[in-house]
Amino acid sequence: MIYNTKHLDDSCLMALYKKMLLPRLIEEKMLILLRQGKISKWFSGIGQEAVSVGVTMALNNDEYILPMHRNLGVFTTRNMPLYRLFSQWKGKASGYTKGRDRSFHFGSQAHKIVGMISHLGPQMGVADGIALASKLKNKKQITAVFTGDGGTSEGDFHEALNVASVWQLPVLFCIENNGYGLSTPTNEQFYCENLALRGLGYGMESHVIDGNNIIEVYSKVQELAVSMRNSPRPVLIEFKTFRMRGHEESSGTDYVPKALFDLWKTKDPIDNFEQFLKSEHILTGALIKEIKANFTQSIQDNLEYSFSEPDITSNETKELDDLFQADDIEIVNNTTISIEMRFVDAISNALKQSMTRHTDLVIMGQDIAEYGGVFKITESFFEQFGKERIRNTPICESAIIETAMGLSIAGIKSIVEMQFADFISSGFNPVVNLLAKSYYRWGQNADVVIRMPCGGGVGAGPFHSQTNEAWFTKTPGLKVVYPAFPYDAKGLLNTAINDPNPVLYFEHKGLYRTISQKVPTDYYTLPFGEASIIKKGEQITIISYGMGVHWALETLEKHPNISADLIDLRTLQPLDTETIYNSVKKTGKAIILQEDSLFGGISSDISALIMEYCFEYLDAPVKRVGSLETPIPFAKPLEDQYLPKTRFEIALSSLIAY
Template structure:
């Protein structure tokens, strides 16, 4: 099933009732990205830029779409959508600085090409993983719907990227929630060098729409008027009747995936056929044929465009190469936030761990009307652990949202909500399931502020841990997966008071959080918890117990294991509860090490590559002179978590920890 060009050898345009002014505006808008491409290809050959992703032959899709939407409606473009950025009037010198990795670019030299966004221009750029931005569009669309704004969001996908699970999740969520999102698939026949017939077993994407319960429309993507009219009409309708629509734009990429790839894998006749359907040349010829574009106007517009390109390029080239600033690089990993710890007022009530979490979440919902909760079964059912029991009745279905089984899309939607000024809490049914949304966390949430200054105001709650004989897919301790990722913050409370205060603190902070809550603690421990709203200082450890013989550094369930072990063994120990894993409290660690001279790290996570390895290495490097014995650590076996209770008991570190603790004391 070769991707063939339409039978017509020329494009057929219909001006309908568009004025000459509109037709010429589209022309000027269309030639700008083409002329930039022409210039960039010259600069690439000259070695003045390092890489270029071409949209040559596909410009009409971007230009038709960007001109059809209102200026304050978000567009989420891809590699081939230079016209979106130029159509949104981003300063060309800043855009060119971005391409060159200069400081004045949108990412301060931290990312390439179109991997950026600009809230001012209502654009949100892609990451190299392609599919995740569809879910971000869902979140923006949800924000419009919640705010009762009559707005449309438009997001692009290539036909190759449609093979990713994020494509399915993004469309499915939009359909289920009736979100005002236009999904534009640029069907250009190839994913890099892989032709369509090796990507999917259908001919047109319009076959997919009905399967999701949404409309699907096919347009000739090289016909700027066809694209413009289609998007214009859809957007007007969707603003009044919110729902998603799938638009398939048939087109062809006339150059390589990126210039180094070339096009030798494309049959020659295909290149020749599609060259006849060039979107710029054909539209230009049409305007000339109907007397809208004369030679003088054509020359004038092209001169204007080329002059602007050359002038702005000189500005970008004149800028000096970036001088690295260590302080600025580190500071930009997180959105600026100075926590003001809120002390508890009023009485305390004895609460279970689970009730403290629920209490904090409820009070945060009352404090922040823009906080949206999302997760599987969190509505009427109250979540599998009943954390949100009664929340939907209190706060309504708009704010307490049951979701389809699609962790990636819901995390991405949380980021989309954040872009529109909302806060989002996403509940993982079990921490194990977060692997399905891993990319959104480590590549979108964690990096977006560092890349282009956009905060990710999202908290992901993670019911975690073993001890319930739930086997390898409901018992993992996976906090170390994320501990290695700059841009995230991780908290892991061990008691009800901290559970409420740390959750409230995480929800206040505009940075992305992973909030780990041990399932076995939910109903097994209780303690005095302030009834009022309060927060715990993030990044501050606490001594769960004080002693003189040894320092035990731990967190979560490890705190309870340590307390029990020292009691059974008659040991006087400092038990330092980290509480926050990222950033962790180096000062508190150094203080306890200096106090006792002997230290052991205890974690429930498997031993190799765990958080204990990093902190023990730090102690050896920075506190060596204070040590009276080797730094030790203990964790679970380096196996998956087994199901049978006796196997799980062997897997967990409690007995091995006692042996190692005795060894350390006797050193």
């Protein structure tokens, strides 16, 4: 192996050697502990240390790195306390996830490291978001993100590369091509000679580097980092390397030809560099022994410290309290004049006032800048706030949601507009597995609002009419808001933007230009978790939200003899159970109306809660009314039959007469 070290002094060469050696010695110890049953799982990076260490050493300490399982060298090079790493792998309280996640599924803001989730691809888009924040703040920083050869086949990889290229984001995409995705060789994963060629399709500068040559890795990344800071752009590097262990230890290596192992053993990054340093009289045998002895002792001391820590204890209150970052949101009351506003105008007004109030708030979505969005909610926004903050996006829901997560990590709030709520399915994974779980896992909040134009009754068919809130009310870690009136729409959207946690904000497009109401002109907020009692009565409790509230109102107007409490939930997570229970205990009957198809919707949970906590007060079974168990159809007669409005009127009268 040839090392071009002319521009590097001896202290730098020694540092590179030591930074590679430490993770190797830790891994060798972990493999012993794994065989002893003292840790549960291990993903080995033995043979790939030069990539992790070279990239990390070439970056500044205030620049983010997003590593993967085999990048222990990133964590150790950033000087993370070893006892905390060991406690992380043992599931101890002083680990970075407090026992809630394992191995390298964590991050540390103090060390500017953002760990992966098992779905691999989403961290690419997160890197885009962090780099976008750097560019918006003119910090002249780059972001490095790792993936394996297998991960380059995921859609998230391609979406993230495209976004980074279109927006010219300073992201260093690092592919560790170690020849196998678990047991599948590279020739069964892609049909090109080098993965670096994939960058060319996005107009991106690409390089192929010997990932086992620490000098080549460090020097090239350092050169690129300097250039990218001064001229922001994405760069793709394919590091050719090899892992000398299985995908994880239990999988073994029987699928790898022995000749391949023999070949790569001769290319070991540490052995080769050690021999080079000895030949240059920078290292001696005695010094090597001394360095290894010091590292071994440090590893043992930190292991003993970690192993002596008591096993983690379960605390239900603590677990629930750590689901969301404490918001401490001050409710801003409205004290100004009100004017008549349509639902759509109230949302637009809230966005505009929040953009002024939060001067770095970013809105992202398809066609939202010059075009103003398909519903014209952000019309003329780009003229006031600029295209840096009102950002048209490519059609890539997954990458844009991940970008929003990256912005949050870098301290910037963002709003993502789904063109239609139906399209969230293309970004489902980062919502439920990244945004929802991040704070609980390692304390990193996701300061993201996703706006969801939804709902039927407008003849838009199966792909533009769903009201899919139940997909998210089921997922711990998400807040779900669904207003029915312009006044609530504005106040709750402002609260959602202030909230440091991920919020799914549903807007029924059938209400956009059909409902008007007096709305304060100035900025105000409304609290989450507080339902609104629209009407008061004695006979029955009607519980609904969104368009369902208006259907209930129309039905009650047709039947003035019915005396009902009509509850508009307004937020579905958190849910105002107190208002529900108090009303049901008063009336003795409850009917829940949702636009969503019936089975598995939120009405099922509300019904179960009423049965569990109000059973002795009930004079009749709890009734649920929802749409048919089919996709929502296009033709008006079919759509009218699908929606529950008519069935609600029949069910309400039946329950009153029970």
